[in-house]
Amino acid sequence: MNIGIKAIEYVLPEKVLSNDDLAEIYDDWTAEKILIKTGIAKRHVVLEEECASDLAEKAANKIFESGVITPKDVDFIIFATQSPDYQLPTTACILQDKLGIPKTAGAFDFNLGCSAYIYGLAMAKSFIYMGIAKNVLLLTAETYSKYIHPLDKSTRTIFGDAGAATVVCENGHHIGEFDLGTDGSGKNALIIPSGGSRLPRSEVTAIEKEDNGSIRSMDNLYMDGAEVFNFTIEAVPQSVRNILEKHNLNLSDIDLFVFHQANKFMLDFLRKKLKIDKEKFYINIEDIGNTVSATIPIALKRAEEEGRLNKGNIVLITGFGVGLSWGSTIITW
Known part of the structure; x- marks a missing residue:
């Protein structure tokens, strides 16, 4: 089976936190010093009322608007996040309803960070290979900015918020072992x-x-x-x-x-x-x-x-x- 990636879309929050903004807070760090240390000049961060599910929803809608797939075609949602909306229920269930995906679709979250996309692809491929699903919507979104102290240089200079949506199905960009x-x-x-x-x-x-x-x-x-x-x-x-x-x-x-x-x-x-x-x-x-x-x-x-x-x-x-x-x-x- 040629199981692979059919399409990818992503979204970034509108609010931008630049190195100049951070340099005003950290007296001994200039914008240039932050760039040299991290390779990062700016990062996007969510507003207080924005959640990871909002980013995932927008990314998924970009996929649907592209015409690659419709919500009715999706039969499984996998949401990778360490920033869930609630302790329970599962955020993927909320996204199923918001996105208009059929109630016959499976949905779950899994809590993993920097390696999550690889694990998500492995699960998506496995579900299709086993005949559990045909079109898997793999969503990844994080809002680490909500957990970072404003005066923590070691993390605030590095992390940004974003969401991405990937369609995994047959006849996509082939996913290997x-x-x-x-x-x-x-x-x-x-x-x-x-x-x-x-x-x-x-x-x-x-x-x-x-x-x-x-x-x-x-x-x-x-x-x-x-x-x-x-x-x-x-x-x-x-x-x-x-x-x-x-x-x-x-x-x-x-x-x-x-x-x-x-x-x-x-x-x-x-x-x-x-x-x-x-x-x-x-x-x-x-x-x-x-x-x-x-x-x-x-x-x-x-x-x-x-x-x-x-x-x-x-x-x-x-x-x-x-x-x-x-x-x-x-x-x-």
Whole structure:
């Protein structure tokens, strides 16, 4: 079965947070310094009343407006988010109703971040292969800005909000085999400590503390940049080697590499460690930042629009991060 990606669309919130805006808050950081450290000049963030489901809904409607597929054609919704509207019900169920998708369609959320797009493609492909669905709508959307303390330099300079929609069905851009992995021992490297059953939010968790020039509480997103970096430079090269071996391919056979757009420093380091030609390595972060589960579909869509992805091209995609988790696959465009 030629199961693959039929179409991708994405949306960005209208509100923009630029490096100039952040430089006004962080006295010792200029806009240029932020750009040099992260490769990011601006990022889009949601308004207080906007949720991840709103971004996912808009991205899905762009798919429908393109004429590639109609809501009635969708028989399964998979929504990857760590920013659900409610603890329950499942946000995918809400999206089924809002989008006018038939009640006969299956729908669920799964909580995964930077590797979520790879996992979502794996599930979508599996459902079609097993005859459970024919047209899967894979939605990825995050609003990390809601969890970031305004004075946390380590996260606010990097993350942006976005939503993406992908149609997976037969006769799309062929999705190959998968390499997936998990290391839960690194759970504390990217975490919001409070808010779940393990540690409910309270007056104690809301207490703000200073850490290396940043301020946050246990109610906010925390990232151990050094730990995430160390994990990434070990897990990603091995995952790339694994997926190439599964497809009996070499690095030179790949036309374009699209990795999770974490930050420019990390991407440049990975490219050099893997010895990937610069012209074959896609970086798309300067005007949107790290949009977590939406980075890869946005990058794929933009690469195609820019003529970097054409019929017959082989593209290797890799996601990595919170969990800690990672995944890779190969798509024939």
